[in-house]
Amino acid sequence: MPERIVTNEELVAEFPEWSVDKVAAKVGVYSRHLSAPDETAGDMAEKAARQLFEEYNVDPKSIDFLMLCTQSPDYFLPSTACILQNRLGISTSAGAFDYNLGCSGCVYGLVVAKGLIESGIAKNVLMLTAETYQKYLHPSDKSNRSIFGDGAAACLISTEGIAEIGNFSLGTDGSGAEHLIVKTGATRCKHSTGNVAEDADGHKRFDDYLYMNGSAIFNFTLDAVPAMMKDILLKNEMERDDVDYFVFHQANKFMLNTIRKVCVIPKDKFYVNLEETGNTVSSTVMIALKDCIDRGTICPGMSVMITGFGVGLSWGGTILKF
Amino acid sequence: MNMELNEFVANFAEQFDDTDPAEIKAETTFRELEEWSSLVGMSVIALAKTTYGKAITGAELKTCQTVEDVFNLISNK
Numbered sequence: 001m002p003e004r005i006v007t008n009e010e011l012v013a014e015f016p017e018w019s020v021d022k023v024a025a026k027v028g029v030y031s032r033h034l035s036a037p038d039e040t041a042g043d044m045a046e047k048a049a050r051q052l053f054e055e056y057n058v059d060p061k062s063i064d065f066l067m068l069c070t071q072s073p074d075y076f077l078p079s080t081a082c083i084l085q086n087r088l089g090i091s092t093s094a095g096a097f098d099y100n101l102g103c104s105g106c107v108y109g110l111v112v113a114k115g116l117i118e119s120g121i122a123k124n125v126l127m128l129t130a131e132t133y134q135k136y137l138h139p140s141d142k143s144n145r146s147i148f149g150d151g152a153a154a155c156l157i158s159t160e161g162i163a164e165i166g167n168f169s170l171g172t173d174g175s176g177a178e179h180l181i182v183k184t185g186a187t188r189c190k191h192s193t194g195n196v197a198e199d200a201d202g203h204k205r206f207d208d209y210l211y212m213n214g215s216a217i218f219n220f221t222l223d224a225v226p227a228m229m230k231d232i233l234l235k236n237e238m239e240r241d242d243v244d245y246f247v248f249h250q251a252n253k254f255m256l257n258t259i260r261k262v263c264v265i266p267k268d269k270f271y272v273n274l275e276e277t278g279n280t281v282s283s284t285v286m287i288a289l290k291d292c293i294d295r296g297t298i299c300p301g302m303s304v305m306i307t308g309f310g311v312g313l314s315w316g317g318t319i320l321k322f
Numbered sequence: 323m324n325m326e327l328n329e330f331v332a333n334f335a336e337q338f339d340d341t342d343p344a345e346i347k348a349e350t351t352f353r354e355l356e357e358w359s360s361l362v363g364m365s366v367i368a369l370a371k372t373t374y375g376k377a378i379t380g381a382e383l384k385t386c387q388t389v390e391d392v393f394n395l396i397s398n399k
Contacts, residue, residue, distance in 0.1 A: 200381035200384045215364060215367050222371045254364070262371075
């Protein structure tokens with residue numbers, strides 16, 4: 001996590017007309033971390049990796065594949081993962097690349113890592129997720145500034161470890177691409193347009209900043225996630241009651257609670273905690289899993305369902321057997 | 323039909339935290355309620371989806387003036 005913390009009190013000082021307490025109660029975020037102006041996703045991913053190496057006594061030389069999930073890379077090119085190979089002291093015989101996904105990124109990283117390991121291409125895959133969405137937000141966009149937080153996470157996928165990765169359910173619907181988008185700056189629209197329009201929810205849609213169509217994303221999630229849950233259970237030959245704990249992408253509390261009710265998951269088996277981090281995009285699932293392991297909520301012998309869903313539109317999930 | 327509308331009005335009123343449910347009737351222009359916000363709008367979209375199994379968009383909700391308009395929007399889906 002970046003050092004700088006932005007509290008709701010700070011946000012309300014900028015938007016005095018805003019009933020921040022009500023919003024916080026609903027979306028579940030009380031503070032979030034913000035990357036420094038000169039701090040990048042690559043910098044945060046490096047920190048997360050070093051913490052993983054230290055805490056779990058991992059030798060960077062043992063890593064033979066490195067993947068970084070980010071939509072806010074340090075450069076258009078090269079891949080930030082290549083830079084991290086050097087900075088982390090990982091062998092030059094290791095493969096490395098970035099992949100561009102958001103809230104589904106953790107699950108897709110596991111998909112690729114499992115494939116690399118099962119096929120014998122790699123033995124120790126370092127998966128990093130890092131995002132600085134806050135840099136994409138317009139200063140007046142209080143909704144997204146309150147929901148999103150910058151952050152990074154690191155995970156090692158190997159031939160053995162603390163949890164076995166089960167079968168996946170995956171999905172993509174590019175027809176919803178415009179619902180969560182930063183339109184300008186890349187090659188389709190290279191130059192800023194300065195355009196701003198009001199959307200149906202009454203939010204401003206800036207071409208040059210991150211735009212999220214809240215109601216469209218919400219409806220998509222309520223369609224995709226319950227169906228995905230059924231598919232994960234089917235593919236892993238499990239019933240809902242066989243799952244000991246559910247860790248879904250921490251989008252916001254309101255959405256999570258709605259999903260939980262639609263999926264009929266008991267409250268005590270369903271993780272909701274984004275009070276101090278906000279929605280860290282591809283890192284939420286790993287941050288949550290680490291929190292659960294540290295608290296003892298997840299312990300050996302448990303089957304845990306994880307899912308990610310969002311920008312793309314893209315979704316995916318699996319079962320982790322601890 | 324009236325019974326259903328009454329039930330919907332009650333469900334609609336439940337999406338508010340501070341507004342007295344008695345203040346919300348079928349003919350209420352909900353956007354004029356002090357507590358109305360885009361976040362309450364999201365709750366209404368969730369209500370349509372979870373209780374009635376119908377997806378309504380933010381743009382469709384914007385065309386509604388009264389609670390009954392929202393009821394009709396969902397009923398006609």
